[in-house]
Amino acid sequence: MFRRIALVAVLASLSPSALALDGNPVAGKSIFQRICQNCHSAEIGVNKVGPSLWNIVGRQPAAVPDYAYSESMKKNNAPWTATALDAYIADPRGDVHGVKMYFKGLADAKERADVVAYLSTLR
Numbered sequence: 719m720f721r722r723i724a725l726v727a728v729l730a731s732l733s734p735s736a737l738a739l740d741g742n743p744v745a746g747k748s749i750f751q752r753i754c755q756n757c758h759s760a761e762i763g764v765n766k767v768g769p770s771l772w773n774i775v776g777r778q779p780a781a782v783p784d785y786a787y788s789e790s791m792k793k794n795n796a797p798w799t800a801t802a803l804d805a806y807i808a809d810p811r812g813d814v815h816g817v818k819m820y821f822k823g824l825a826d827a828k829e830r831a832d833v834v835a836y837l838s839t840l841r
């Protein structure tokens with residue numbers, strides 16, 4: 719009970735900029751189409767090599783029901799906040815150890831912020 723209240727307090731204290739990372743969703747869409755879309759669809763229910771990223775921001779990891787996630791991703795309990803997505807996209811295999819996303823990551827922080835801003839529009 720107390721832990722739940724503490725969590726709500728932490729979530730409420732996150733500033734809007736910490737949630738959105740101030741990215742540009744239009745630029746993020748073209749980065750998504752160039753890089754992520756090889757393996758991910760933005761549409762609900764469409765899985766490719768990777769799971770659909772529809773409604774990804776704020777949801778639990780490994781939540782697409784008909785997608786075969788790695789054991790590491792299933793054990794990852796941290797919700798996909800903008801900050802968590804930023805860290806994962808920067809270095810997927812370093813962030814969630816043993817993850818099956820064979821992607822070296824996006825090194826540019828601005829590009830990551832733009833992609834996360836675009837992902838926030840998928841709902």
Ligand code: HEC
Nearest residue numbers: 754757767768769779780781787788791817818819820821
């Ligand atoms: C080479 C293919 C590939 C590329 C490119 C790729 N991904 Fe992935 N992605 C995957 C796979 C496979 C998984 C499943 C990982 C697992 O189960 O360990 C995944 C998982 C994810 C997840 C977790 C999904 C969930 O339901 O918990 C997110 C978020 C994600 N990718 C974002 C991105 C973004 C954003 C990009 C572009 C910057 C990207 N990925 C590029 C293959 C890819």
